[in-house]
Amino acid sequence: MKTPVDRFRFRPYQRPAAGWGALRSVAHAWLESRQPFKNLRAMLQTNQNGGFDCPGCAWGEAPQEGRIRFCENGAKAVNWEASGRGVDRDFFARHSLDDLMAREDYWLEYQGRLTEPMLYDGVNTHYQPISWDEAFALIAGHLKELQDPNLAAFYTSGRTSNEAAFLYQLFARAFGTNNLPDCSNMCHEASGVALKQSIGTGKGTVTYEDFEKAEAIFVIGQNPGTNHPRMLEPLSDAVARGAQVVVLNPLRERGLERFQAPQDPVQMLTDGDRPLNTAYLRPALGGDMAAIRGIAKFLFQWQAEAAQEEGDGPLDMEFIREHCAGFEEYRAQVEATGWDEIQAFSGLEKEELERAAHIYCRSRATIICWAMGITQHRHSVATIQEIANLQLLRGQVGRPGAGLCPVRGHSNVQGDRTMGIDDSPPAWFLDALEHRFAFAVPREDGYNVVKAIEAMHAGKIKVFIGLGGNFARATPDSARTCEALRNCDLTVQISTKLNRSHLVTGRKALILPCLGRSDIDQQHAGPQAVTVEDSFSMVHASFGQLKPLSKEMRSEPAIVAGIAQATLGSNPVPWVELTEDYRRIRALIAETIPGFENFEQKLQSPGGFYLQNPARQRRWNTDNKKANFISHALPAPLPAEVMEKIGKTGARKVDLVLQTLRSHDQYNTTVYGLDDRYRGVKGERHVLFAHLEDIHRLGFSDRQKVDIVSLWSDDLERRVSGFTLIAFDIPQGQAAAYYPEANPLVPLESYGVGSFTPTSKYIAIRLEPNSAQERIV
Numbered sequence: 001m002k003t004p005v006d007r008f009r010f011r012p013y014q015r016p017a018a019g020w021g022a023l024r025s026v027a028h029a030w031l032e033s034r035q036p037f038k039n040l041r042a043m044l045q046t047n048q049n050g051g052f053d054c055p056g057c058a059w060g061e062a063p064q065e066g067r068i069r070f071c072e073n074g075a076k077a078v079n080w081e082a083s084g085r086g087v088d089r090d091f092f093a094r095h096s097l098d099d100l101m102a103r104e105d106y107w108l109e110y111q112g113r114l115t116e117p118m119l120y121d122g123v124n125t126h127y128q129p130i131s132w133d134e135a136f137a138l139i140a141g142h143l144k145e146l147q148d149p150n151l152a153a154f155y156t157s158g159r160t161s162n163e164a165a166f167l168y169q170l171f172a173r174a175f176g177t178n179n180l181p182d183c184s185n186m187c188h189e190a191s192g193v194a195l196k197q198s199i200g201t202g203k204g205t206v207t208y209e210d211f212e213k214a215e216a217i218f219v220i221g222q223n224p225g226t227n228h229p230r231m232l233e234p235l236s237d238a239v240a241r242g243a244q245v246v247v248l249n250p251l252r253e254r255g256l257e258r259f260q261a262p263q264d265p266v267q268m269l270t271d272g273d274r275p276l277n278t279a280y281l282r283p284a285l286g287g288d289m290a291a292i293r294g295i296a297k298f299l300f301q302w303q304a305e306a307a308q309e310e311g312d313g314p315l316d317m318e319f320i321r322e323h324c325a326g327f328e329e330y331r332a333q334v335e336a337t338g339w340d341e342i343q344a345f346s347g348l349e350k351e352e353l354e355r356a357a358h359i360y361c362r363s364r365a366t367i368i369c370w371a372m373g374i375t376q377h378r379h380s381v382a383t384i385q386e387i388a389n390l391q392l393l394r395g396q397v398g399r400p401g402a403g404l405c406p407v408r409g410h411s412n413v414q415g416d417r418t419m420g421i422d423d424s425p426p427a428w429f430l431d432a433l434e435h436r437f438a439f440a441v442p443r444e445d446g447y448n449v450v451k452a453i454e455a456m457h458a459g460k461i462k463v464f465i466g467l468g469g470n471f472a473r474a475t476p477d478s479a480r481t482c483e484a485l486r487n488c489d490l491t492v493q494i495s496t497k498l499n500r501s502h503l504v505t506g507r508k509a510l511i512l513p514c515l516g517r518s519d520i521d522q523q524h525a526g527p528q529a530v531t532v533e534d535s536f537s538m539v540h541a542s543f544g545q546l547k548p549l550s551k552e553m554r555s556e557p558a559i560v561a562g563i564a565q566a567t568l569g570s571n572p573v574p575w576v577e578l579t580e581d582y583r584r585i586r587a588l589i590a591e592t593i594p595g596f597e598n599f600e601q602k603l604q605s606p607g608g609f610y611l612q613n614p615a616r617q618r619r620w621n622t623d624n625k626k627a628n629f630i631s632h633a634l635p636a637p638l639p640a641e642v643m644e645k646i647g648k649t650g651a652r653k654v655d656l657v658l659q660t661l662r663s664h665d666q667y668n669t670t671v672y673g674l675d676d677r678y679r680g681v682k683g684e685r686h687v688l689f690a691h692l693e694d695i696h697r698l699g700f701s702d703r704q705k706v707d708i709v710s711l712w713s714d715d716l717e718r719r720v721s722g723f724t725l726i727a728f729d730i731p732q733g734q735a736a737a738y739y740p741e742a743n744p745l746v747p748l749e750s751y752g753v754g755s756f757t758p759t760s761k762y763i764a765i766r767l768e769p770n771s772a773q774e775r776i777v
Contacts (some may be wrong), residue, residue: 008684012724013677016273017225017232019260021677022072034084049606053532053542055081055159055517056667058206058408059228060536069094069301071229076672081516082597086113086549089497092118092127099502105473105740106671108498114513115550122507132554132562135510140566142463142490145361149442153452153461156182156421157468158410161530161542164556164584165412165419167578168467171564174439174572178446179461182421183469184413185449190375190755192417194384200621203414205403205613206367207536212237213401216244216363220276220288220387221373225255225678228407232259236274244359248288249373250659250734252729254678256280269369281356284347285657285734286762288374289383290634291346291353296334296390298357314361319395323618323627330389330629337634345634347731353525365401366391372409376761381754382464382632389629393574397627398618408535410668411517415533418593418611423448432592437572449475450756453748464506465492466562467556468514470669472501476746476758494559500671515555520544523558525581531603533611540608557582602712638764654700654711656690658763660739660746669740684724689736692727695721698767706772708737710745710763718745721771735765
């Protein structure tokens, strides 16, 4: 494996997204897997009926058959998971925890698939092998010794299947706790909180087919070229048929500008491409709410002008009267917001917002999409409710080709929440569990991710179990998160590949190797399918295609059942028997969760089945049974008390505001390589993108190494060292760095109001000359 030391270079990328660059990248990932011919067969079954669901993003599938249905990053995810390399007892005998802790994240996962259960006993310096029965008994022993079930936390990654997630939450609640933090807490929690209050459901209201009918698509705070590449084709198709695609994003991202379709022979042979947008607005970080407010303000202005002329204005007053509440309060809020405030907070000129408002008004069917550029701010809930307000003004919910579209991240993160992975579950769900399984379900809210870290720090969580993911790297305030994990008596990681969380251990730690989405899941009744739910509420089956690398790997449902059986016996269900045939688990889901009746029969439909969304049918499951306009004053991105303390001394002045983002060679915390093709970076991840004038203003030069220090209202130093400055096309005053390398800078207490989502897209920082300290890894 090449080292990054002498490979770093920066050259702006001039080619379109996807196309030949994507094919070269896919070929490289395929050959690097060490079993390319097996993986090629598996890749061709990705997202196909009878195949397996991509372990990458949650974007839905086009209805047409007979096409290759994976993207560049999906192919990377498949080949990365289906590696021919293995991490076994010999590997751990060669490498101590200290040795592994000094390695980069990329190196750790590059070593391959975990192949057998391993124990760190707190005495030896190395992980040692342990049998499955011994591992289950160890976990059960620790859980049974707890004086309170709430001293345990059960974390979930978005990759987890519906079947595993349902068993996991049932086990946690039968054990006696709602401590079910999950990756949603760190990404789209704000979407769920905001939309439930606005329209009565936390899910998006659009389907894949709506993109073919939309006259306008607004893409806000999202970079689909890297995070959801299969979205590029419907955006390109929309522009080609005359629809408007409006982008709001501070950075100019190649995956929002031009697209070369790998499955279009004409484009590939002629080296052609197509645009991905018709308008590109670059707001200030955190300024999206003000931008949407500006569009709404124009709508109200034009409505008033139309009323004076006794004409029809842009607002759908019939829809508002029949379906909505809070309209007059919202109108008063918009009218009270001045243009100076809107322009200052949004970072956009009034003329830019007027152009976007005209596009919005001319469209009879508008979809608004957003992702973590919206959800990871202090005022994210308010921003999403402002988006919902805008859509309600023109009745753009519950109409073909229109709606609200939070584009989820990991491939079953939405399904996990549907299955009950929720630290604050609705009463109806707990009632259903109690009725079906006849035990007293815990009713008090559990810990989300931020609260779980605080609780571990305070000694209020003694056992941490992670069902997938990389908790130590995905979370904010890395040093404090690591301290919290080390404060546990036992940490358990159920994983496919080696990562940082296996090295940041409690007093004892277990690594339990699980099957991936691409692996054949052989149980007593034969090969099993699991199910997943995508961003469009489509539920479908996933069948693994490849023989597992080791017989010691177990499926996630089997591992959960093994822990539960060892801890609770056959109460309230015969856990291990359920996993002999996953249809038994799905039968329990069908009896418990609305929409899953006749589960097995529905799965036979090509592409799966749609979970009905009441808001799409203009049924509002809010307290007042109305779609609600929810009014907020435009907020400052950082709370006033924080800014006051930061500004007390010149030494603590804010140099720049930082957002974290992914490179094109990663998915979530998984780093596939050290390049970021679309941004022109090769061979390095410790970089800081900033405007050249800001670099010079602060007394530095392009390519100089610096330390980054984040500023918050406490006295803790949060610093990362040895980052290379790169002059980049980014608005002045802003900066960007890769996640998770910049996560140590995100204060644990800096989270969204109402959502507890870390504010990873708005971090006040100052720069210092490189201290030559060792990097924080």
